[in-house]
Amino acid sequence: MMDRRKEQILQAIIEDYIATAEPVGSRTLARKMRIGISPATIRNEMADLCEEGYLEQPHTSAGRIPSDKGYRYYVDSLLSLDQPGAEELERLAEELRRRHEARRLVQLAIQWLAQLSSYVTLAVLPGVSQVTVRRIDLLPLGDVRLLLIVVTDPGFVDSVVLDLKIPVDRREIMRLREILNRQLQGAGLSDLGRTIRQAIRDEMNQYLYDQMVEAVRQALLESDEDRVFVEGWPNLLRQPEFRQPERAARLLEVLNRPGEWLAQETSPGEQQVTVTIGRENREVVIQDCTVVAATYCVGGRPVGTITLIGPTRMKYGRVLPLMQQAASELSQALEDLSRPLRML
Amino acid sequence: MMDRRKEQILQAIIEDYIATAEPVGSRTLARKMRIGISPATIRNEMADLCEEGYLEQPHTSAGRIPSDKGYRYYVDSLLSLDQPGAEELERLAEELRRRHEARRLVQLAIQWLAQLSSYVTLAVLPGVSQVTVRRIDLLPLGDVRLLLIVVTDPGFVDSVVLDLKIPVDRREIMRLREILNRQLQGAGLSDLGRTIRQAIRDEMNQYLYDQMVEAVRQALLESDEDRVFVEGWPNLLRQPEFRQPERAARLLEVLNRPGEWLAQETSPGEQQVTVTIGRENREVVIQDCTVVAATYCVGGRPVGTITLIGPTRMKYGRVLPLMQQAASELSQALEDLSRPLRML
DNA sequence: CTTAGCACTCGTGACCAAAGAGTGCTAATA
DNA sequence: TATTAGCACTCTTTGGTCACGAGTGCTAAG
Numbered sequence: 001m002m003d004r005r006k007e008q009i010l011q012a013i014i015e016d017y018i019a020t021a022e023p024v025g026s027r028t029l030a031r032k033m034r035i036g037i038s039p040a041t042i043r044n045e046m047a048d049l050c051e052e053g054y055l056e057q058p059h060t061s062a063g064r065i066p067s068d069k070g071y072r073y074y075v076d077s078l079l080s081l082d083q084p085g086a087e088e089l090e091r092l093a094e095e096l097r098r099r100h101e102a103r104r105l106v107q108l109a110i111q112w113l114a115q116l117s118s119y120v121t122l123a124v125l126p127g128v129s130q131v132t133v134r135r136i137d138l139l140p141l142g143d144v145r146l147l148l149i150v151v152t153d154p155g156f157v158d159s160v161v162l163d164l165k166i167p168v169d170r171r172e173i174m175r176l177r178e179i180l181n182r183q184l185q186g187a188g189l190s191d192l193g194r195t196i197r198q199a200i201r202d203e204m205n206q207y208l209y210d211q212m213v214e215a216v217r218q219a220l221l222e223s224d225e226d227r228v229f230v231e232g233w234p235n236l237l238r239q240p241e242f243r244q245p246e247r248a249a250r251l252l253e254v255l256n257r258p259g260e261w262l263a264q265e266t267s268p269g270e271q272q273v274t275v276t277i278g279r280e281n282r283e284v285v286i287q288d289c290t291v292v293a294a295t296y297c298v299g300g301r302p303v304g305t306i307t308l309i310g311p312t313r314m315k316y317g318r319v320l321p322l323m324q325q326a327a328s329e330l331s332q333a334l335e336d337l338s339r340p341l342r343m344l
Numbered sequence: 345m346m347d348r349r350k351e352q353i354l355q356a357i358i359e360d361y362i363a364t365a366e367p368v369g370s371r372t373l374a375r376k377m378r379i380g381i382s383p384a385t386i387r388n389e390m391a392d393l394c395e396e397g398y399l400e401q402p403h404t405s406a407g408r409i410p411s412d413k414g415y416r417y418y419v420d421s422l423l424s425l426d427q428p429g430a431e432e433l434e435r436l437a438e439e440l441r442r443r444h445e446a447r448r449l450v451q452l453a454i455q456w457l458a459q460l461s462s463y464v465t466l467a468v469l470p471g472v473s474q475v476t477v478r479r480i481d482l483l484p485l486g487d488v489r490l491l492l493i494v495v496t497d498p499g500f501v502d503s504v505v506l507d508l509k510i511p512v513d514r515r516e517i518m519r520l521r522e523i524l525n526r527q528l529q530g531a532g533l534s535d536l537g538r539t540i541r542q543a544i545r546d547e548m549n550q551y552l553y554d555q556m557v558e559a560v561r562q563a564l565l566e567s568d569e570d571r572v573f574v575e576g577w578p579n580l581l582r583q584p585e586f587r588q589p590e591r592a593a594r595l596l597e598v599l600n601r602p603g604e605w606l607a608q609e610t611s612p613g614e615q616q617v618t619v620t621i622g623r624e625n626r627e628v629v630i631q632d633c634t635v636v637a638a639t640y641c642v643g644g645r646p647v648g649t650i651t652l653i654g655p656t657r658m659k660y661g662r663v664l665p666l667m668q669q670a671a672s673e674l675s676q677a678l679e680d681l682s683r684p685l686r687m688l
Numbered sequence: 689c690t691t692a693g694c695a696c697t698c699g700t701g702a703c704c705a706a707a708g709a710g711t712g713c714t715a716a717t718a
Numbered sequence: 719t720a721t722t723a724g725c726a727c728t729c730t731t732t733g734g735t736c737a738c739g740a741g742t743g744c745t746a747a748g
Contacts, residue, residue, distance in 0.1 A: 025710050025711085026710070027709080028709095037721090038721070038723080039723095040723070041721055043712075044712095044720095047711085047712075057711085059728085060712095060729055061709065061710050061727085061728050061729040062709080062710070062711090062729080063710065099504070099505030099506070100504065100505065101491075101503045101504065135483050137481050139478075139481075139495060141478075141681065145443070147501075155505070157501065157503045159445045160443070160444065161445065161499070161681060162443070163443055233577045233596060234599070234600045237589055237592055237593040237596055242589075245581050245587040245589065245592070248589070248592075249578065249581040252578035252581055255577075255578070256577065256578045337485065337505060369740065369741050370741070370742080371741075381690090382690070382691050384690075384691050384693095385690060385691070387743075388689095388743095391742090401741095401742085402699095403697085403698060403699070404696090404699095404741080404742065404743095405696085405697050405698040405699070405739090406698080406699075406740080406741070407740085407741065407742095
């Protein structure tokens with residue numbers, strides 16, 4: 001039901017449509033495919049492909065365009081990957097080699113992706129449950145105010161300002177810092193509240209105990225907001241499919257609240273790159289888009305995702321290797337940041 | 345040359361155009377202005393205003409639209425401010441009252457602005473020359489890697505990872521931290537390189553000395569990239585003037601590289617809100633936009649700017665108080681973060 | 689100085705016809 | 719039996735014309 005020639009035709013149609021964004025007809029296709037094959041034959045095959053759901057026609061007298069099912073078949077069976085150039089790879093590697101804070105590394109990775117792919121990219125940072133505390137620092141900002149800095153294991157730096165109700169002197173703060181660091185190293189952020197309870201109840205006064213629990217609770221909430229970055233906004237309007245302003249506006253709107261749909265779409269735990277085409281997406285507004293997602297890992301465990309979103313008419317051959325590369329380089333960079341060789 | 349009635353007419357035209365985005369004609373205007381005044385009279389005045397450059401006509405048989413000069417006169421002389429509602433103000437105050445890190449405060453302020461104004465907002469963080477070091481922390485990430493955390497005076501937290509060529513043990517790091525904090529408190533970031541030279545040359549070995557200077561140099565460069573936030577991307581397409589995709593795309597593109605033009609446009613050191621209308625902007629691509637800028641201050645000195653950009657047909661009466669409010673609340677919040685009452 | 693009246697301009701939308709691209713079907717062909 | 723040429727048909731696109739409406743500028747009257 002899907003012989004070699006039909007596959008070739010499907011592939012040619014999809015690649016032409018990806019390149020031009022115009023419905024492709026039998027005549028132009030016959031000219032483009034160098035095989036000795038006439039438009040009429042192609043028409044027959046096209047009619048078949050249409051009936052089997054791989055193609056659609058916008059109206060009777062237009063060419064065919066690929067359906068979601070067509071893209072799916074293309075991605076799964078026909079795709080030839082277009083590996084990024086050496087200098088592009090080098091640029092990413094170099095950016096990530098300058099050892100930044102982890103958040104910045106993630107941002108650099110998706111900026112690189114956005115620029116080379118010309119689509120919009122997003123990144124989800126590791127959530128509360130994915131990180132462990134490496135180090136806590138307390139800085140007095142005044143007699144009743146502290147800056148709490150938490151460095152988590154992949155290398156993220158979070159900070160929150162605490163207001164105390166009573167003054168605490170510098171010495172007490174240093175003591176508190178020592179206690180916190182001693183007790184919390186390696187603890188998951190999700191246990192923090194409980195652990196701190198325990199840590200402080202033993203050694204500190206009741207007041208600081210209450211304050212710290214509340215403060216850390218706030219820090220946790222805080223770090224769980226804004227876990228999503230978006231890059232490449234301007235790329236959106238470069239796509240012909242988003243020239244209709246209301247369509248573009250809808251997508252922009254959705255991109256602005258990524259938290260609501262991103263979780264559904266990406267399958268965490270996957271190692272490779274996943275492609276979700278059109279109607280395969282659960283969120284209605286992006287059912288004319290393709291979402292490409294990959295996870296990045298630290299210590300072999302997936303901790304966050306990077307995502308790319310564009311029209312279903314996407315340069316799959318180019319995007320997939322880029323995603324692959326970005327995810328693996330990012331994992332590598334975070335790994336380097338995360339794993340001290342040995343502690344002296 | 346600009347009597348009261350002409351002003352009223354100009355004002356009515358501008359406000360109607362701001363509301364509808366449609367050229368406004370004499371008939372509808374006569375009906376809208378309750379004064380007993382005929383379309384013909386208005387036409388005469390309109391012709392005058394046109395000749396004097398306050399109005400333009402897209403073509404002979406359309407109504408008039410305000411010119412840059414018209415908007416300018418409106419903003420300077422005719423504008424009646426539309427103060428934001430109490431609950432909106434309260435929302436901003438409450439967001440900023442939850443003591444976040446300074447960067448987040450700035451971001452929250454322009455998010456609030458973007459949401460209430462429906463335009464795109466930007467913020468420029470204090471540059472290298474605007475901040476002083478409050479505290480430096482060094483965290484060992486391994487035997488040859490350090491996390492350098494710099495807390496600057498308005499309350500920003502920057503961090504950079506350092507790779508050392510030779511292992512340094514924990515005790516040495518703690519000693520280095522003590523030295524750095526002792527020497528650098530209150531120093532401007534721009535002096536850091538020099539100061540560190542001095543600080544370390546006295547007390548540390550030559551190798552660490554070189555490393556630290558290089559590291560701090562990198563940290564400085566780093567903190568000077570990405571000093572600009574943009575919020576409200578989706579608002580852009582809501583404006584009728586950006587329904588033409590190529591116009592919207594151009595603006596998006598420019599917004600993506602704000603560093604190049606923002607510096608020119610905003611006049612730092614200004615205390616109040618500045619409005620730059622259309623051709624008054626130096627950057628060509630935004631000469632059909634209005635840029636509203638305000639500075640925020642710490643310790644009475646302006647350290648950064650918040651900016652709003654929209655079509656020249658902007659709700660000036662609403663935007664100006666919002667900007668005013670955002671800037672002053674933000675200054676207040678940073679001030680609170682910056683000035684410890686007293687150190688114990 | 690204001691206003692009514694009027695001729696004039698110009699963009700908009702409707703309508704229509706021709707063009708063009710592409711299809712499906714049929715019949716001829718290898 | 720698979721392929722292809724030919725052809726009628728469909729449907730969008732494009733261009734042109736025309737009437738309409740909104741708005742203007744001018745003139746003359748109040």
